[in-house]
Amino acid sequence: MEILQRPVWIKKKINLKDCADVKARLKGLGLNTVCEEALCPNIGECFSKSQATFLILGNVCTRQCAFCGVKRGSPQKADPDEPLRVAEGVHRLGLKHVVITSVTRDDLPDGGAQAFIDVIREIRKIDPNVTVEILTPDFNLNEEAIAKVVEAEPDIFAHNLETVPRLYPEARNGANYQRSLGVLAYIKKCDKSMRTKSGLMLGLGEREDEVLAVFQDIAGTNCDFLSIGQYLAPSKAHISVKEYISPDRFIGYKKDALEAGFRHVASGTYVRSSYSASEYLESEKV
Numbered sequence: 001m002e003i004l005q006r007p008v009w010i011k012k013k014i015n016l017k018d019c020a021d022v023k024a025r026l027k028g029l030g031l032n033t034v035c036e037e038a039l040c041p042n043i044g045e046c047f048s049k050s051q052a053t054f055l056i057l058g059n060v061c062t063r064q065c066a067f068c069g070v071k072r073g074s075p076q077k078a079d080p081d082e083p084l085r086v087a088e089g090v091h092r093l094g095l096k097h098v099v100i101t102s103v104t105r106d107d108l109p110d111g112g113a114q115a116f117i118d119v120i121r122e123i124r125k126i127d128p129n130v131t132v133e134i135l136t137p138d139f140n141l142n143e144e145a146i147a148k149v150v151e152a153e154p155d156i157f158a159h160n161l162e163t164v165p166r167l168y169p170e171a172r173n174g175a176n177y178q179r180s181l182g183v184l185a186y187i188k189k190c191d192k193s194m195r196t197k198s199g200l201m202l203g204l205g206e207r208e209d210e211v212l213a214v215f216q217d218i219a220g221t222n223c224d225f226l227s228i229g230q231y232l233a234p235s236k237a238h239i240s241v242k243e244y245i246s247p248d249r250f251i252g253y254k255k256d257a258l259e260a261g262f263r264h265v266a267s268g269t270y271v272r273s274s275y276s277a278s279e280y281l282e283s284e285k286v
């Protein structure tokens, strides 16, 4: 398999020293962060700013997305104390905005929806001013589960489309493009004032016309926010990078996405859905 040479603009190095403080402050809580589990290239930068994204419901996923660094297999039993420990972690890091995500839990009847609700409630008990963003799996489009999560009133309800529909069988086997769009649409059906957000990774072999069509599809659900970043393979065992998108094209895509109707778009090589996540809400104040 041919491996593409990384261009000059892909040069971020992870300094493990930058991660030490966050790890020390979370010590003893037994929490997982997606920053570590998914081998995020921004970990040094985010941890140095005390920003982290908590991964709930264990660190083993029931699906097998070919791009994702999270472990696959039989998941752990859901831990009823985890929401409280996440809230404590948010407090220890002094976060004003937190992103909570989970592995996909197709083994649970509600897909893990109750755990998101419990985490939102526990965080608000400790500090009602913390804004909470949840980045959820598709819950198999279980409408009852999604409606209950909406009722818990997260500040942002995010679900990532990740890539164009043609590449789903290769990159997101087990997921379904229309089902994921349906999640975003159903959140707005439950509460049209709920802010929704989605995310895309580029560089998996998608064409520009396909990306623009996805912008239209997501914006068609009245989705508010979009993140667009470069896919970087977590290891050689993962699906390979087919293209490095230039910084200029990321700027162009941001313009296209704003024209499609999103209220705020972050677009760039190292953008991830949880990267500088507080900026999406801050954009509303401008």
Ligand code: SF4
Binding pocket: 034, 035, 036, 040, 041, 042, 043, 044, 046, 047, 051, 052, 053, 272, 273, 274, 275, 276
């Ligand atoms: S971008 Fe998100 S997942 Fe990556 S290190 Fe930052 S907070 Fe963690």
